[in-house]
Amino acid sequence: MMEGLSMIHYLIVSIVLFGISLYGVFTRRNAIALLLAIELIMLAVALNFTAATYFLGHAGGQIFAIFIITVSAAEAAVGLALVIAIYRRQKNVDLDQLTLLKG
Amino acid sequence: MTLATIGFYILSMIAIIAAVVTVTSRNLLYAVLALAVASLAVAGLMLTLSAEFLAFVVILVYVGAVVVIGVFAVMLTGQFKKPTLPPSNELKILGAGVAAALTGILIGVVLVQPIAPVSAAHTVSVQQIGRLLLTEYVLPFELVSVLLLAALVGAIVIARGKEAQ
Numbered sequence: 001m002m003e004g005l006s007m008i009h010y011l012i013v014s015i016v017l018f019g020i021s022l023y024g025v026f027t028r029r030n031a032i033a034l035l036l037a038i039e040l041i042m043l044a045v046a047l048n049f050t051a052a053t054y055f056l057g058h059a060g061g062q063i064f065a066i067f068i069i070t071v072s073a074a075e076a077a078v079g080l081a082l083v084i085a086i087y088r089r090q091k092n093v094d095l096d097q098l099t100l101l102k103g
Numbered sequence: 104m105t106l107a108t109i110g111f112y113i114l115s116m117i118a119i120i121a122a123v124v125t126v127t128s129r130n131l132l133y134a135v136l137a138l139a140v141a142s143l144a145v146a147g148l149m150l151t152l153s154a155e156f157l158a159f160v161v162i163l164v165y166v167g168a169v170v171v172i173g174v175f176a177v178m179l180t181g182q183f184k185k186p187t188l189p190p191s192n193e194l195k196i197l198g199a200g201v202a203a204a205l206t207g208i209l210i211g212v213v214l215v216q217p218i219a220p221v222s223a224a225h226t227v228s229v230q231q232i233g234r235l236l237l238t239e240y241v242l243p244f245e246l247v248s249v250l251l252l253a254a255l256v257g258a259i260v261i262a263r264g265k266e267a268q
Contacts, residue, residue, distance in 0.1 A: 005107065005108055005111055006218075007218050008213055008214065010111075010152070012213060013118065013119070015206055015213065016210075017119065017122050018206070019202045019203065019205060019206030020119065020122040020123055020126055020202070021122060021126060022201075023126055023199055023202035023203075024125065024126025026194065026198025026199075026201065026202060027194055027195050027198045027199075028126065030131060032131055032135075032176050032177060032180070033126075033134055035173070036134055036135060036138050036173060037126050039165070039169055040122055040125055040138060040141060043142060043145050043165065046145075046157070046161070047145050047148055050149050050152050050154045050157055051152060053152075053225065053227060054152040054153060054154065054225055054226070055218075055224075055225070057225035058225075059232070059235055060235075062154055062156075062157055062227050062232060063235055065154075065157055066157065066160060067243055067244075067247050069157075069160055069165075070247045070250070070251060071250065072164075072169070073168055073251075073254075075254075076169045076172055076173070077172060077254050077255070077258040078254050078257050080172050080175070080176040080262075081257070081261040082261055084176060084179055084180065084261075084262045085261050085262060085264065087180040087181075088264055093180050
């Protein structure tokens with residue numbers, strides 16, 4: 001049923017997704033855009049774990065993909081709440097202007 | 104070319120293009136919506152891996168929760184009016200270089216490292232997932248429940264501000 005595809009195909013897709021979102025983490029200035037890139041990283045890793053379950057036959061991969069998705073949802077909720085709190089205080093969410101802790 | 108193979112290539116293309124839009128779009132709202140498209144494509148890839156439960160969890164959590172929270176954050180911070188600031192130039196080149204190098208290294212490792220050939224495709228049923236979550240993986244399951252509760256309370260406390268207290 002899957003003769004054309006191996007685990008390597010899925011791993012490469014998830015690595016490419018990871019690399020793209022890593023570029024986003026490096027270059028984004030807006031806090032919301034940065035959080036989106038981090039969510040994308042989590043998604044790529046969850047895909048990786050799912051592929052491991054399918055091709056290597058250990059159910060732990062899917063279980064931990066569920067945990068990764070849960071943690072990323074929690075992180076999104078707290079992160080975006082922080083963004084809103086920062087916006088209320090500073091009226092922008094650009095990361096290079098968050099210098100409150102600078103002496 | 105079977106249906107799963109064709110689906111894999113199409114969904115991979117959609118996921119990668121949507122990911123590029125997510126990290127490069129100047130309009131933040133487009134970036135959030137591109138994340139929804141990328142999540143749907145990854146859910147489709149999980150379907151080709153016979154992980155139906157996980158695919159629907161991804162759709163539910165990412166498209167249903169993360170993207171909606173993202174849209175709310177964009178609206179509440181007024182970011183939809185102006186395009187996001189462009190990243191600084193030297194950081195753009197350096198970031199792209201580091202990300203490309205890491206991607207290259209990881210792909211090289213995957214291609215060089217021998218992976219055990221598959222005898223048969225392994226599928227995990229929802230029953231198995233539920234049983235494993237409450238037996239073998241019960242400790243991380245409970246920990247992640249506590250984490251979710253903490254995130255829920257924390258998000259409310261952080262976001263509601265001073266005037267509500």
